[in-house]
Amino acid sequence: MKNYTSQVSVEKTISLIERFLAKAGASNILKNFEAGVISSISFTLFDPMSRKTVFIRLPARVEAVEKILYRKIKRPRNETTKRIREQAARTAWKLMLDWIEVQLSLIEMEQAEALQVFLPYIWDGQKTLYAAIKENNFKFLPSASVNHERNE
Secondary structure (H helix, E strand, O other): OOOOOOOOOHHHHHHHHHHHHHHOOOEEEEEEEEOOEEEEEEEEEEEOOOOEEEEEEEEOOHHHHHHHHHHOOOOOOHHHHHHHHHHHHHHHHHHHHHHHHHHHHHHHOOOOOHHHHHHHHEEOOOOEHHHHHHHOOOOOOOOOOOOOOOOO
């Protein structure tokens, strides 16, 4: 797992994320908290093609990383729990930073558009676009008609 030993603080990583997003044209960058812990970063982004400003929410799924880290430890001690939770947060946010850096590089190198890479994370105030599509059992997605036969 990438970044599972990261020692970079969550605060420093989030600060870097905010700096990269601002440089890429994001505005209104917000930190979203759940139970006193940062759970996601939201921002607005103007899309020049549609002439719309969209709201984007990027989550760091710390609990999912924590589960993976626990699987790697055979018999965690009580004092290990806090360290694993802290490491999971550092890892989850560092992964998000890496992902954002790659996406912004793709945009900068004209390999993708900003709205294209952030599309699944567009937030309507209740859920992401991806969650809405998933909720509808992916009905919006076209079926691929791929020929699976190979010429040998």
